[in-house]
Amino acid sequence: MTEASGTGPFLALSGLIRHFGATKALDGADLVIEAGSVHALVGENGAGKSTLIKTLSGLYQPGGGSIRLDGADIAIDGPKAAEALGFRFIHQELNLVPHFDAVGNAWIGRRHPRRGPFLDHRAMRRRVAEIAARIAPDLPLDRPAIRLTPGQRQMAEIVRALIEPARLVVMDEPTSSLSEGEAERLHKVVRRLAEEGTAVLFISHRLDEVLELCGSYTVLRNGRTVGAGPIAGIDRAGLVALMSGGASDHAAVDPMRDRSAPPAGRSERPGALFSADLAFGPANARFTLEARPGEIIGLYGLVGSGRSSLLKILWGASVARGTITIAGRKLVGGPADRIRKGIAYVPEDRRREGFAATLSIEDNLALAHLADFRAVAAVPISSRGKIRQFAAGVGARLRLVAARLDRSPMTLSGGNQQKLVFGRWLGRTIRVLLVDEPTRGVDVGAKAEIHAEMRRIAAESASVIMATSDIEELLALSDRVLVLQTGRLIAELGGTTLTRSAVVAAAFGHAPSPSGPAVPRPSEEFIA
Amino acid sequence: MILLRRYGTLLALALIIVIFAIASPHAFGTVANLVNITQQMALLAIVAIGATLVMVLGEFDLSVSSVVSWAGIASVALFGTGLGLPAVIALVLVSSLLMGSISGFLVARFSVPSFIATLAFGTVIGGFTFWVSNGATLFSGIPPAFRDLGRGMILGIPVPTLWLAGVAVIFWLLLDQTEFGRRLYAIGGNREAARLVGLPVRRDMVVAFALCAGLSGLAGLLLTARLGSAHPTGGGGYLLQAYAAVFLGMTAFREGEPSIPGTLVGAAIIAVISNGLTILGVPSFLQDVMTGAIILAAVLIRHFGRDGD
Numbered sequence: 001m002t003e004a005s006g007t008g009p010f011l012a013l014s015g016l017i018r019h020f021g022a023t024k025a026l027d028g029a030d031l032v033i034e035a036g037s038v039h040a041l042v043g044e045n046g047a048g049k050s051t052l053i054k055t056l057s058g059l060y061q062p063g064g065g066s067i068r069l070d071g072a073d074i075a076i077d078g079p080k081a082a083e084a085l086g087f088r089f090i091h092q093e094l095n096l097v098p099h100f101d102a103v104g105n106a107w108i109g110r111r112h113p114r115r116g117p118f119l120d121h122r123a124m125r126r127r128v129a130e131i132a133a134r135i136a137p138d139l140p141l142d143r144p145a146i147r148l149t150p151g152q153r154q155m156a157e158i159v160r161a162l163i164e165p166a167r168l169v170v171m172d173e174p175t176s177s178l179s180e181g182e183a184e185r186l187h188k189v190v191r192r193l194a195e196e197g198t199a200v201l202f203i204s205h206r207l208d209e210v211l212e213l214c215g216s217y218t219v220l221r222n223g224r225t226v227g228a229g230p231i232a233g234i235d236r237a238g239l240v241a242l243m244s245g246g247a248s249d250h251a252a253v254d255p256m257r258d259r260s261a262p263p264a265g266r267s268e269r270p271g272a273l274f275s276a277d278l279a280f281g282p283a284n285a286r287f288t289l290e291a292r293p294g295e296i297i298g299l300y301g302l303v304g305s306g307r308s309s310l311l312k313i314l315w316g317a318s319v320a321r322g323t324i325t326i327a328g329r330k331l332v333g334g335p336a337d338r339i340r341k342g343i344a345y346v347p348e349d350r351r352r353e354g355f356a357a358t359l360s361i362e363d364n365l366a367l368a369h370l371a372d373f374r375a376v377a378a379v380p381i382s383s384r385g386k387i388r389q390f391a392a393g394v395g396a397r398l399r400l401v402a403a404r405l406d407r408s409p410m411t412l413s414g415g416n417q418q419k420l421v422f423g424r425w426l427g428r429t430i431r432v433l434l435v436d437e438p439t440r441g442v443d444v445g446a447k448a449e450i451h452a453e454m455r456r457i458a459a460e461s462a463s464v465i466m467a468t469s470d471i472e473e474l475l476a477l478s479d480r481v482l483v484l485q486t487g488r489l490i491a492e493l494g495g496t497t498l499t500r501s502a503v504v505a506a507a508f509g510h511a512p513s514p515s516g517p518a519v520p521r522p523s524e525e526f527i528a
Numbered sequence: 529m530i531l532l533r534r535y536g537t538l539l540a541l542a543l544i545i546v547i548f549a550i551a552s553p554h555a556f557g558t559v560a561n562l563v564n565i566t567q568q569m570a571l572l573a574i575v576a577i578g579a580t581l582v583m584v585l586g587e588f589d590l591s592v593s594s595v596v597s598w599a600g601i602a603s604v605a606l607f608g609t610g611l612g613l614p615a616v617i618a619l620v621l622v623s624s625l626l627m628g629s630i631s632g633f634l635v636a637r638f639s640v641p642s643f644i645a646t647l648a649f650g651t652v653i654g655g656f657t658f659w660v661s662n663g664a665t666l667f668s669g670i671p672p673a674f675r676d677l678g679r680g681m682i683l684g685i686p687v688p689t690l691w692l693a694g695v696a697v698i699f700w701l702l703l704d705q706t707e708f709g710r711r712l713y714a715i716g717g718n719r720e721a722a723r724l725v726g727l728p729v730r731r732d733m734v735v736a737f738a739l740c741a742g743l744s745g746l747a748g749l750l751l752t753a754r755l756g757s758a759h760p761t762g763g764g765g766y767l768l769q770a771y772a773a774v775f776l777g778m779t780a781f782r783e784g785e786p787s788i789p790g791t792l793v794g795a796a797i798i799a800v801i802s803n804g805l806t807i808l809g810v811p812s813f814l815q816d817v818m819t820g821a822i823i824l825a826a827v828l829i830r831h832f833g834r835d836g837d
Contacts, residue, residue, distance in 0.1 A: 317724055335726030345724065353724050356717025358785055359710070367714055368725040370707040380707040424725070 008071055010035035010199055011168060017064035018051055018223075025051040026062070027223035031201075033168065033216075038190055038200045040210040040231070043220035044243055044415070044443030049203055052220065053170055056201075057089050058082040086167030090157045090174060096145035103128045103141050106160040131162050135189050151182030158189060162198075169193060170201040175209060176441045179302035179469050180504055187213050205443060206470070207236050219243055240444060274343075274432045274463045276314060278322035281306050281487015287322075288489075289482070291432065291463035296454065298478030299467040301507055306487040307467035308348050311434045314465065315345040326432060339368060342431035346422050346438060348467070354421035355409045362391035362405045365424045372428070394423035398449055415446035422450060430457050433464045439473060451477060475500060483507050536829050537780035537790075540822075541797050548804035555807045563686065569799030570688035571747045571754075575766045576773035576791045577699050578743030581736045583774050583786040584703065586716040587642035589737060591631060591650030592744045592770055595624050596763025598657045599748025603674070604666035604758045613674055617749060624745025625738045627653060632737025636730040657760045667757035678753025691750060695743065700788040712736055713785065769798055772823050779826050797822065 011033045018026040026048050033039045043049050054060045055067075058076040067074055069085060076082050082089075096105045103121075106128045113123035125141065132139050136155035145153055154174055161169050171190070175183040190200050190213060204210050210217065211231060219227040219242040227234075227242040272290035280287040287310070291297055299307045312318040316334040324331045326341050335345065347353035355364040366373050366387045373390065375383035391405045398419040402412055409417055418439065425433070438454060439447040454477060458464045468474050474481060480494040483506040491506035493499075549557035575592050582589045599620050606616045627649070634645040680687050703709035711732050715722045723729045747766070752758045776797055777790025798819060805815045 315724070335724060336728065337726075339726045347721070347724050352718075353720050354718075355721055356714045358717030359714055363710060363714075367710070367722070367727070370710060374707075381705050382707060382710065 009033060012068045015065035016055060016062045018060055018062055024223050029220060029223060030225040031218050033199050033201060035199055036194050036197045037216055038194050038202055038214045040214035040217040041201055041203045042210060042217060042239060042243060044445055047220040048223040049220055053172060056087060086165055088161035088166045088169045090161060090171045096153055096156060098146035099144050101142050101144055102139055102156040102159060105145055105156055106163050110163060128159060131159050135159060151178050154186060166198050168199045172203045173441050175204060180471055181302055207239055211236060243444060274326050276324045278320055283488060285488045291465060293461040293463055294458055295479045296458050296464040296466060296477050298474045298481040300474050300481055300503055301484035305484040307484055308436050311436050311467055314434055342429055344425035344430050344433050346435040348436035350417050350421045357408050357410045360406045361402055361409050361420060362387050364409055364420060365391045365394055368424050369428060390427055394426050397426060398423050415442040418442050419446060430462045433457055433462055436467045438466060471500060471503060537776060537793060537826055540826060541793055544800055552807050556804050565799050565803050566689040567686035568803060569795045570692040571751055572766060572769050573692050573792060573795035574695050574743050574747045576770040576795050577695055577788060578740035579770045579774050580786045580788060580791045582740045584712045584716045585733055585736055587635060589631060589740045590646040591653055593763040593767040594650040594653040595627055595741045595744035596748040596766055597760055598653050599624055599745040600752040600758030600762050601657045601661045601666060601760055603749055603752050604670060605660055607669045613671060620749055621742060621745050625742045628738035628741025629734050632734035636733035661760045663760060665757050665759045670756060675753050675756055678750040688750060696788060696792060703788055773798055776823055776826050
């Protein structure tokens with residue numbers, strides 16, 4: 001980790017080219033990383049970031065260009081080779097064995113310490129504990145990965161990456177599933193890695209995070225490097241301009257909306273459209289919610305606060321203890337019934353919960369309300385033409401970038417997959433929209449489009465209930481914010497009380513809550 | 529090369545037919561024999577179509593051969609009680625559908641792995657069948673009208689072939705052209721996503737398992753009609769061959785998903801090989817070796833073909 005200093009960059013990729021058929025995923029990409037630096041790689045979805053990383057990890061062979069490590073040309077002909085060079089990858093979809101604990105996971109694919117033919121569990125644990133002590137002292141080492149929080153899983157991945165000496169750790173959207181507090185902890189770990197001389201290549205759509213954490217940056221657009229340099233020399237607007245191709249009409253995050261003006265439709269129809277009165281969370285605490293037409297309610301809280309479970313209950317996909325009503329009528333039954341009543345739901349994890357990869361994009365769009373696409377109303381046979389027409393309309397409206405709509409959603413980039421999951425509800429009257437992480441891992445352009453669509457849905461007198469861990473998104477869209485802590489509603493913020501610091505303070509339990517003083521939480525605590 | 533990858537399995541079927549036709553032009557390569565092959569593959573293909581439905585869900589039904597045997601024994605036993613033809617057929621089919629519903633319910637409601645659930649339940653059905661038949665082959669009291677359902681020709685086409693054609697068309701329409709079919713593919717592709725968009729996941733799974741068993745029951749009836757007798761393990765051979773047909777079929781078209789046309793191709797390959805080797809006088813154990821080898825080869829070709837995608 002020390003030998004690289006002095007003589008030029010530690011790692012330099014230049015002019016990388018990689019084509020897939022007619023698609024130029026990389027078309028002359030450059031990337032220079034100094035030892036011990038935190039380097040940001042940013043770009044819209046489809047800009048070539050993933051391909052670049054896969055080239056670094058040896059999964060793809062470049063069709064042109066060079067990779068120089070410590071000034072010498074190298075070829076990375078496979079993941080084993082990348083590993084041997086000291087490159088570690090922490091992917092967006094974490095790759096832990098669910099039933100193994102952090103120790104077991106750390107050694108997968110590595111030469112385990114052994115005693116004779118048997119695993120030396122004590123030595124395995126000792127080595128992992130050494131690294132964890134340095135990086136993430138509060139990571140429970142004996143808990144199966146399935147029972148760790150997303151933040152803890154991230155830490156387990158990092159510990160795993162460092163079991164053998166690492167020179168470069170590549171993190172792909174590591175904070176996209178983390179709450180604010182967990183993300184901050186991760187930032188600390190990243191800084192510590194850099195101090196120890198390990199370079200970190202940090203990929204994130206959260207530009208504030210990039211500006212705060214990273215020392216230098218590279219911007220990719222259409223497979224090409226369009227800008228690079230020290231972070232000190234650029235600001236948010238500059239990054240956005242580079243990512244989106246100069247024109248900054250593609251605002252990264254929508255400007256804070258003027259909360260003094262009531263949203264359309266709200267003043268005329270003040271009654272609640274959608275309401276819930278539930279016993280919720282581990283403590284069975286009472287949770288009540290009243291959503292008025294035209295308003296966007298933000299749900300915020302640390303991971304484990306219950307935002308997603310709450311939405312699933314409202315959606316009828318999990319059992320509700322209590323009552324949920326729409327326009328005064330009690331809701332019974334599951335999602336199918338909700339759909340008939342004009343409620344729509346966008347799940348948190350698009351790949352796991354959002355679509356079937358075996359169906360085409362257009363069939364996935366049609367799936368939630370197949371009966372709308374019948375050629376003859378009484379016969380349950382879909383009209384291909386009607387489905388095509390609907391898919392084309394949604395595609396145009398959300399600017400869905402797809403080579404063909406009759407292909408699998410796996411051919412889409414992450415942002416476009418999100419548009420698909422979102423778009424299936426368009427073209428019907430939405431009275432209530434439940435949306436969990438509307439723009440996770442989505443590029444700035446798609447983010448702006450999805451935000452505009454949500455505002456438009458609300459403006460048409462729908463209630464929108466949105467859970468998000470992106471605080472800027474929360475502040476930009478919400479009329480009111482409900483802050484949850486382990487299933488307990490601990491603060492409702494709106495109007496002038498809705499500020500960034502108030503939200504963060506409430507989520508971390510420092511807010512004066514109406515039901516007495518909140519218990520300050522130990523900073524190292526993760527909620528399981 | 530692309531053609532080979534896309535349509536390799538279809539080309540393989542054509543190639544096998546051509547090879548047998550050259551090796552044995554006067555016995556294999558005749559119209560009469562080719563028509564005969566469609567009759568030989570009919571029952572296997574009907575069972576395999578049922579298995580396809582369940583495979584689309586990403587599940588297995590290992591009780592198909594037990595249900596085939598059950599249907600045969602049950603029909604003869606019921607004729608013995610003096611019931612008429614329509615009543616017997618209705619009772620047998622309903623009992624088969626019910627058996628499939630139970631398997632499907634176990635899988636869909638309690639998340640029992642289908643492999644285990646249908647293996648266990650198939651064993652129960654098998655034992656029950658033995659009990660009803662006392663372990664013996666049953667053949668008395670079968671009315672000739674029932675036998676005509678599984679033999680003879682109409683307009684020069686063997687009756688089993690007609691059954692297969694009817695079943696194939698109906699289930700191709702069901703799987704490819706109806707909302708039910710789309711839902712099955714969606715559930716198989718991502719059950720959680722299907723549930724969250726409000727699809728009736730459990731109900732559809734139960735229906736798919738029920739239809740699978742219903743088709744096995746139909747095959748059992750036709751088998752008994754053709755043979756004029758029923759044996760408590762009469763359906764034993766269908767399990768592996770049916771799934772072999774589905775797997776071969778999954779390699780037949782580009783999507784790599786189970787489909788009715790694919791399954792028909794798969795069943796045809798198995799039937800053609802068996803028929804051709806028999807005509808050439810190859811001993812039956814060697815036929816098994818070759819059938820297995822060809823299935824492995826098809827799957828491997830598909831696998832290596834994929835690398836280039």
